[in-house]
Amino acid sequence: MTAVLRWWTDMRSLSAVRLKFLKNHFGRPNGDKVTRWLLIGTLGTLFLIADYVFFYRMVAYLDGLPLQVGEELIVQLLNVVFLTLFAMLLFSTIIAALAIYYVSSDLEFLHSLPMIPSAIIHVRFVQTLINASWVMLVFSLPMFVAYGYYFQVTASYYFYLLMAFLPFVVLPCALGVLGIMVLMRYFPTDKAHQILSFLGLFFVAGLVAFLRFLSPEKFFDKKVSDEAIIGFVESLRVPEFPYLPSSWITRGLTAWTEGRLDISFARLGFLYAAAAGALVLFAWISRRIYLSGWRSYQEVKNAPRTKNKNNSNGKSLLAYLPIEPMKQALIAKDLKVFARDPSHWSQMFILLVLVIVYIFNIMNLPLDNLVLKNVVSVLNIGLIGFVLSALIARFVFSSVSIEGRKMWTLYTAPVDMRSFLVAKFWMYWPPLLLVAEILTVASNHLLQVDAYVMKMSVIGVLLITTGLVGMGLGMGAMYPRFDHENMSGISTGTGGILFMISSLAYVMLVLVLSARPMYVHFNEKFLFKFVGGIEVPVFYGLIVALTALVTVVPMRRGIRALRTMDI
Known part of the structure; x- marks a missing residue:
């Protein structure tokens, strides 16, 4: 009886602590x-x-x-x-x-x-x-x-x-x-x-x-x-x-x-x-x-780690790229962190499934009209942009915060914050661009679009990927969470929500600006009407200028925030 009473007392004490924790968590948001x-x-x-x-x-x-x-x-x-x-x-x-x-x-x-x-x-x-x-x-x-x-x-x-x-x-x-x-x-x-x-x-x-x-x-x-x-x-x-x-x-x-x-x-x-x-x-x-x-x-x-005796003294593949040695070292560090953390690379399976499901959806769209297929291909650029926004929020935006409390080691090392962010840009931009272009080319091929729409879609996705990666890195540096306990909590904070809103707004603006050039093209192709003029290159120029703006400005502000940050 005494053991049961003590068990009940301990259960009540532990439960009271847990309830107080929940009360403080939800009662003082x-x-x-x-x-x-x-x-x-x-x-x-x-x-x-x-x-x-x-x-x-x-x-x-x-x-x-x-x-x-x-x-x-x-x-x-x-x-x-x-x-x-x-x-x-x-x-x-x-x-x-x-x-x-x-x-x-x-x-x-x-x-x-x-x-x-x-x-x-x-x-x-x-x-x-x-x-x-x-x-x-x-x-x-x-x-x-x-x-x-x-x-x-x-x-x-x-x-x-x-x-x-x-x-x-x-x-x-x-x-x-x-x-x-x-x-x-x-x-x-x-x-x-x-x-x-x-x-x-x-x-x-x-x-x-x-x-x-x-x-x-x-x-x-x-x-x-x-x-x-x-x-x-x-x-x-x-x-x-x-x-x-x-x-x-x-x-x-x-x-x-x-x-x-x-x-x-x-x-x-x-x-x-x-x-x-x-x-x-x-x-x-x-x-x-x-x-x-x-x-x-x-x-x-807690056992001590044994050093790997099979380390090779040969050059890595990064040494053959036209990148500064400091950026090569930072990229190599990020690649090792990414490979050693299964919470990152294991999600590649989720990404692979999403790519397969995305292409499957395009294959099963009930589109029998050629004009409708070309219109859907334009909207497809925006949809790919939305998918990229989610991926960048999870991986790119949180890439600065995953340095954690060891971020001070970068401040004490001879590392410039500009090189730090630029190295991360060149680490994430190529694979994300590859995924986005595969989705673009595959879906447009299934939709049987013409060469002009295919070319503009490829270029548009290139610009969107560049803008979103720059925006994600810059805003991630402006709103870092080095004291995070859970990786998923980084992208759901205030900075992550602001990034999602900003990224979706940017993708929508790109779609709006590309509507007029595509309208001109569709009139010429299907109705044989020439309704375009000087505004077509102007709209394309606005898209390029907008992409440069959302890429450079957040990166610069992120670099400035990291340089003045008190760790």
């Missing part, structure tokens, strides 16, 4: 947090509305199919949704558990306190559960609300949904945390976080590609056939084994809407029994292996 919350709230609301409309439309189509085929397909669709959620929760839990149980900076202090280790383990489990599941639950909720609204269920349906969600979420969380504890106990390595992050990104990239290749936009066409809908849902078919938690919650939820409460309560009992068993297993195993695994991880992490 600064301007940066308010701006970020408003932006995330707006985008999240729009996504939830679109999610609800799409799923409601899907259920309505399926329910209208003849011979009761739609009813079984709706069940199959719900089963796919729950199975996907289960897999995503498992992956998300593994990533979150590694950071919360092993990497977090306050663990050494917590383990030095006179507390029962199981209290720390269980409080961290609740923290992992919340961190890993709240986003998925919020964004999946519109699907089930749309399902309930279509079938006009009572309020008890939503109560049952919440009751079933609890064990459904606890089960993958317990398995994920238990799996990472076993991994860290018997396979301790300081690369575990990078490996698991890479696997998580690979899973997300594959999921995005799979859902996109299903072409769900065809369901917004009123002329869509029943055969197309059946084929779509059949393509989602997964094994519906009776022992899968996704099958339990699916059958329980659909049975509740049909009034078969005995089946619903039986499936709910399965969920709670499985969750309870997973929690008991987790509590028994974690108490025996967690501290040993944590100590092993600390030993590996």
Whole structure:
């Protein structure tokens, strides 16, 4: 009894500290947090509305199919949704558990306190559960609300949904945390976080590609056939084994809407029994292996690094480029930092998936008119600019801030801030330009545009890439965050939001200025009307001048900010 009372006391103390932290975080927001919350709230609301409309439309189509085929397909669709959620929760839990149980900076202090280790383990489990599941639950909720609204269920349906969600979420969380504890106990390595992050990104990239290749936009066409809908849902078919938690919650939820409460309560009992068993297993195993695994991880992490004896004395490829030696050294440093941080290069898989999905979208555009294809090719320049803005916000804008607290070493070294920023420009500009031009040439080839539009698109993307990279580097130097704890938080700060707004405005201005020259070209090509004059080169000159302005001015201001900054 004394051990249980002490465990409960420790749990309350740790939970009170966590609640006070959350209260201070949300109760005293600064301007940066308010701006970020408003932006995330707006985008999240729009996504939830679109999610609800799409799923409601899907259920309505399926329910209208003849011979009761739609009813079984709706069940199959719900089963796919729950199975996907289960897999995503498992992956998300593994990533979150590694950071919360092993990497977090306050663990050494917590383990030095006179507390029962199981209290720390269980409080961290609740923290992992919340961190890993709240986003998925919020964004999946519109699907089930749309399902309930279509079938006009009572309020008890939503109560049952919440009751079933609890064990459904606890089960993958317990398995994920238990799996990472076993991994860290018997396979301790300081690369575990990078490996698991890479696997998580690979899973997300594959999921995005799979859902996109299903072409769900065809369901917004009123002329869509029943055969197309059946084929779509059949393509989602997964094994519906009776022992899968996704099958339990699916059958329980659909049975509740049909009034078969005995089946619903039986499936709910399965969920709670499985969750309870997973929690008991987790509590028994974690108490025996967690501290040993944590100590092993600390030993590996704090072990002295051995020098690489295979360093070559030969020249690198950078030595053959017409770049100053100082810039070559800075570029080499940035390349090594980029290669050693999997949070950077592992996202190349996401970029590759986005490129494939982008080209796939162009291939499936319902464009039968040659004039419309050429018009879309012009708008395609703006769309590529928007994609570049997102990539530059993530990589280029944050490139100055990732120097972190070691930025002072550059100030003490014989390095000029102009060379520092210019070196970063030449590191990021070529690969981003290559990606943008591949998208441009591939999409224009699929659209079958003429040579003039192809040439202007290639030149336009070249200018847009140059302007955005210069703007991203300059504004990143004007609004650095050297004390960041999370890489993703750099681009979501005030400076990052200002960059996104400025970059999108620049891309829109380029599109507006290019409208008149393209209008003249299309009149000459398709209508044989000559409506252009001296204004065509004037508009092109304005685009070049605007690009030079957004490239040079932010870079100069960023250099000035770095030179006068107090580190």
